Every structure is written in structure tokens, then in C-alpha cells.
Amino acid sequence: MKVVKLLIIFGEVKKISNRVIHGLDILRTTMDREPMDYASSGVDIDAEGAAVASLVGALSSSVRRKGEFGAPVPLAGGFGGIIEFGEHRLALATDGVGSKLMIANKLQRYEGVGIDCVAMNVNDLLCVGAEPIAFVDYIAVPKTDINTHSKLGKSLAEACARARVTLAGGETATLPGIVTELDLSGTALGWFPKGGAITGAKIQPGDIMIGLPSSGIHSNGYSLVRAIVERAGNSLAEKSPFETEHENRVIERFEDGDITLGEVLLNPTRIYVNPLVDLIKHCRDGIGPCDVSDIKAIAHITGGGLSNLLRLHDVFGWHIEDPLPVLPEFIWLAEQGSVSAKEMHRTFNMGMGMTVVVSKDVSESVEKWLNQRLPGSRYVGYVHDRGNEVTHLDPEVTFSHY
Structure with a gap:
């Protein structure tokens, strides 16, 4: 029908x-x-949530105490992690492109995946009221390829221009035997004034x-x-x-x-x-x-x-x-x-x-x-x-x- x-x-x-x-x-x-x-x-959202809760439960509290730079700021929702920075607050988010990359790898088309990577991170920062200001990427490949890396670089540059952030650095790891095809993730940094969180x-x-x-x-x-x-x-x-x-x-x-x-x-x-x-x-x-x-x-x-x-x-x-x-x-x-x-x-x-x-x-x-x-x-x-x-x-x- x-x-x-x-x-x-x-x-x-x-x-x-x-x-x-x-x-x-x-x-x-x-x-x-x-x-x-x-x-x-292959993806069980409920099981994934339980695994994340188990991970969080096993983590120890920060060694930085309230009032210090880097001290954690509790915030409901979990869209971004918040830390103290004087009269400002810094927000961090980390994410990847996920298995969308398997389609990109199959077609050898990487023009958009850098945009995906930046978007998934900066969009989370917006949810706590933070302005994204910087981004770093992590690329893992089974072997290096100049053409692929060139496309990824252009895509990341375009993404950072759209997000109005600085591409502050990154890491490329060649990991034969660990990864079988290209993977891409990153971390974004944002800020907002103290007391200015949207919660x-x-x-x-x-x-x-x-x-x-x-x-x-x-x-x-x-x-x-x-x-x-x-x-x-x-x-x-x-x-x-x-x-x-x-x-x-x-x-x-x-x-x-x-x-x-x-x-x-x-x-x-x-x-x-x-x-x-x-x-x-x-x-x-x-x-x-x-x-x-x-x-x-x-x-x-x-x-x-x-x-x-x-x-x-x-x-x-x-x-x-x-x-x-x-x-x-x-x-x-x-x-x-x-x-x-x-x-x-x-x-x-x-x-x-x-x-x-x-x-x-x-x-x-x-x-x-x-x-x-x-x-x-x-x-x-x-x-x-x-x-x-x-x-x-x-x-x-x-x-x-x-």
C-alpha cells in the first residue's frame, strides 16, 4: 500500500x-x-542506558573541590559536562559519527562526516546554554590514505566555520588489527557565564x-x-x-x-x-x-x-x-x-x-x-x-x- x-x-x-x-x-x-x-x-537502547549507568556509578568523584578551576558542576540532563572556571563555566561534550560512517566508507564519500562529528558535539553544548568555542577531533584508521584525510580535513573545517568554533587540534591514529575501517569522533568546548546555565x-x-x-x-x-x-x-x-x-x-x-x-x-x-x-x-x-x-x-x-x-x-x-x-x-x-x-x-x-x-x-x-x-x-x-x-x-x- x-x-x-x-x-x-x-x-x-x-x-x-x-x-x-x-x-x-x-x-x-x-x-x-x-x-x-x-x-x-544490534543496538539495544535500554541495555546501552544500563551500561552507561554502570560506568557512571563506578567513577570516583573529582579531586577538584568546589570553588576551584575544574571543579564539577552538577547539571541534570546529561547533554554536557560542566566545570567551574572562575566567573565562567566551561562545558564539554564528546561524541562520534557512529555507524553512519559505514555508509560513508562504502561510498568513499566523506564530505559531510566532519560536519556530523562537530554537529553532534556542539548541538549538545547548546542544550546547557553554552556557546561552543573550540573543537578537537580523533580519527582512527586501519591505514592512512591521503585523499580520505584531505576530504575529512575540508569537512571538519567547514563544520567549524558553521559552528563558529576554532579547530584547536586533533589526533590521527593508525590502528591495523584494532579498527577495520575509518572511525571519527571529537570533543567540543563551550562556555557560559556563572549562573547562566539552561537546565x-x-x-x-x-x-x-x-x-x-x-x-x-x-x-x-x-x-x-x-x-x-x-x-x-x-x-x-x-x-x-x-x-x-x-x-x-x-x-x-x-x-x-x-x-x-x-x-x-x-x-x-x-x-x-x-x-x-x-x-x-x-x-x-x-x-x-x-x-x-x-x-x-x-x-x-x-x-x-x-x-x-x-x-x-x-x-x-x-x-x-x-x-x-x-x-x-x-x-x-x-x-x-x-x-x-x-x-x-x-x-x-x-x-x-x-x-x-x-x-x-x-x-x-x-x-x-x-x-x-x-x-x-x-x-x-x-x-x-x-x-x-x-x-x-x-x-x-x-x-x-x-
């Missing part, structure tokens, strides 16, 4: 028989094969969520993506099997001719430094669309999908009543993999890469300000006090834990 025949076109919301249906709701009717999920493709602690029922559109799959869920592509039998080098055009993003081309499936899957992760750093700084300086205290929280919708919202507050809940349009690749992946709507929203960003939570009385002015700088940014939902869970226009999509 084709999605387009059911009036659900790339995530647009339509009213059919007085019932509002979200783009993925209708995909339940296409599941005539064994449903796929992230765990079956989610002051969230109140009625606060508004503004969604910022993603550019594609970004850099999460690629074990499932690769498994679905394998099942579908499509070639990464051939024309995309679905219409790729979407009003909220552009496919960054590295070939002439038709847009290929590989190009769609490798489209670089959007870097949200523009406009979020400007929003935070302008609001701190009194020239923004609201006071900085009205910016309650920021969530990076990465691994875990919408369940990332639960990292922002332990008590209140979140309802997505008007989701951003779902990108066409997500519709195709759900259909080809017979993936449930809930699993899609737990694994992927589904078209919303970032969420900003603001006070209700300033939400329209903030939405207008953001949309002028990143078209497609708009209201998606609200905070409530009916339990600590995420709910959605699609009643199947609910989350009670991260």
Missing part, C-alpha cells in the same frame, strides 16, 4: 473523516513483513515547545537504517527510491545527476549554533525576543528520539500535539522496515532535530524570531503536569523513560 495514495504526503497532517492522522500513523497498514527495530539491528529546572506546566527542523537522519539510528536498506535491496549509488524534496532542508550534493539514496542518508547533521547561540546571547543582553529566564530548556533530539525530553525534568510531562512534518526518508524507512511509529520516534528525530522550551507568554515572539533565522521552526507542543511522560498526536507514541 503506497503512502501517497492515503493522502499522507511526507508527514503532512490531513483530516480524514474528522480524524487527524499523523504521517506515520497510517504506516501500521503496511506492516505485512516482520517488524524491524533498533534492538534487532530545565524552572520548567512549568503550560510552557511551550518550539521545534527546529532537522536536515535528515542526522547521526543516530544508522544500524537500523543499514538493516532496512539491506532488506529493501536498494543500491546506495542509485537514484533515491522516494521523492527527496522537503521545504525544511536541502540535500548537500556530492555528485551530479539524480539525487541518490546514499546522498540522502549521508546528508550532514544540521548545526544549530545559528540561531540558538544568538538567541541566548541576545536574550542575555536584553535585545532578544524574550528575557533569557524565559528560555527554560533546550533538548537535542538524538539517540532516544522524543524520549530525550524526559531528561529535562523529573516531574512534568510533554505533549507533542502539532509535530513538524516528517521527512520523506523516515516514511520510506518505516514502510520498508515495517517499523512501528513508536520505534521510529524512539530511534530517529523524525524531522525535529532540536526543541526549545519557553514561557507561554513569549512563545509567539520566540517562534517568529527563530523561524526568521531557521525556516520551519514553530510550535509543536506544551508542558503539562499530568505525569512524567511524553505523549504525541499519534496515541501509539508514548515514552515514560529515557
Whole structure:
């Protein structure tokens, strides 16, 4: 059954028989094969969370004490680590590109992976209210290749320009026998004034969520993506099997001719430094669309999908009543993999890469300000006090834990 025949076109919301249906709701009717999920493709999010908790539990406290440079600053949410630095605070985030690199390695196309690496780190820093200022990379390869390293260098340079950060250094390790193909990760450094963290602690029922559109799959869920592509039998080098055009993003081309499936899957992760750093700084300086205290929280919708919202507050809940349009690749992946709507929203960003939570009385002015700088940014939902869970226009999509 084709999605387009059911009036659900790339995530647009339509009213059919007085019932509002979200783009993925209708995909339940296409599941005539064994449903796929992230765990079956090799990544168990719950097991991963338990392993991280075990690691954190085994770590000792810092030898640096409160008031000293480098002393830890506890902060809920876990999007970045914070340390003291006099009248300022430094924030650090570390992440990699993940198995998206396996597609890049297969196609030998590395033009976008440096952007992915920087994006995954600086976008996390934004979630604590930090301005990213520097980045260092780590490249591991089984053997060196001048052409590959040149492409990676250009991609990292472009990423740092988009993120407005200094590429302060890095490390390249040649590790035959340990790594079998190129891997890329990095660490970003940011700062904010003492007392200027955005934590989610002051969230109140009625606060508004503004969604910022993603550019594609970004850099999460690629074990499932690769498994679905394998099942579908499509070639990464051939024309995309679905219409790729979407009003909220552009496919960054590295070939002439038709847009290929590989190009769609490798489209670089959007870097949200523009406009979020400007929003935070302008609001701190009194020239923004609201006071900085009205910016309650920021969530990076990465691994875990919408369940990332639960990292922002332990008590209140979140309802997505008007989701951003779902990108066409997500519709195709759900259909080809017979993936449930809930699993899609737990694994992927589904078209919303970032969420900003603001006070209700300033939400329209903030939405207008953001949309002028990143078209497609708009209201998606609200905070409530009916339990600590995420709910959605699609009643199947609910989350009670991260």
C-alpha cells in the first residue's frame, strides 16, 4: 500500500473523516513483513542506558573541590559536562559519527562526516546554554590514505566555520588489527557565564515547545537504517527510491545527476549554533525576543528520539500535539522496515532535530524570531503536569523513560 495514495504526503497532517492522522500513523497498514527495530539491528537502547549507568556509578568523584578551576558542576540532563572556571563555566561534550560512517566508507564519500562529528558535539553544548568555542577531533584508521584525510580535513573545517568554533587540534591514529575501517569522533568546548546555565529546572506546566527542523537522519539510528536498506535491496549509488524534496532542508550534493539514496542518508547533521547561540546571547543582553529566564530548556533530539525530553525534568510531562512534518526518508524507512511509529520516534528525530522550551507568554515572539533565522521552526507542543511522560498526536507514541 503506497503512502501517497492515503493522502499522507511526507508527514503532512490531513483530516480524514474528522480524524487527524499523523504521517506515520497510517504506516501500521503496511506492516505485512516482520517488524524491524533498533534492538534487532544490534543496538539495544535500554541495555546501552544500563551500561552507561554502570560506568557512571563506578567513577570516583573529582579531586577538584568546589570553588576551584575544574571543579564539577552538577547539571541534570546529561547533554554536557560542566566545570567551574572562575566567573565562567566551561562545558564539554564528546561524541562520534557512529555507524553512519559505514555508509560513508562504502561510498568513499566523506564530505559531510566532519560536519556530523562537530554537529553532534556542539548541538549538545547548546542544550546547557553554552556557546561552543573550540573543537578537537580523533580519527582512527586501519591505514592512512591521503585523499580520505584531505576530504575529512575540508569537512571538519567547514563544520567549524558553521559552528563558529576554532579547530584547536586533533589526533590521527593508525590502528591495523584494532579498527577495520575509518572511525571519527571529537570533543567540543563551550562556555557560559556563572549562573547562566539552561537546565530545565524552572520548567512549568503550560510552557511551550518550539521545534527546529532537522536536515535528515542526522547521526543516530544508522544500524537500523543499514538493516532496512539491506532488506529493501536498494543500491546506495542509485537514484533515491522516494521523492527527496522537503521545504525544511536541502540535500548537500556530492555528485551530479539524480539525487541518490546514499546522498540522502549521508546528508550532514544540521548545526544549530545559528540561531540558538544568538538567541541566548541576545536574550542575555536584553535585545532578544524574550528575557533569557524565559528560555527554560533546550533538548537535542538524538539517540532516544522524543524520549530525550524526559531528561529535562523529573516531574512534568510533554505533549507533542502539532509535530513538524516528517521527512520523506523516515516514511520510506518505516514502510520498508515495517517499523512501528513508536520505534521510529524512539530511534530517529523524525524531522525535529532540536526543541526549545519557553514561557507561554513569549512563545509567539520566540517562534517568529527563530523561524526568521531557521525556516520551519514553530510550535509543536506544551508542558503539562499530568505525569512524567511524553505523549504525541499519534496515541501509539508514548515514552515514560529515557
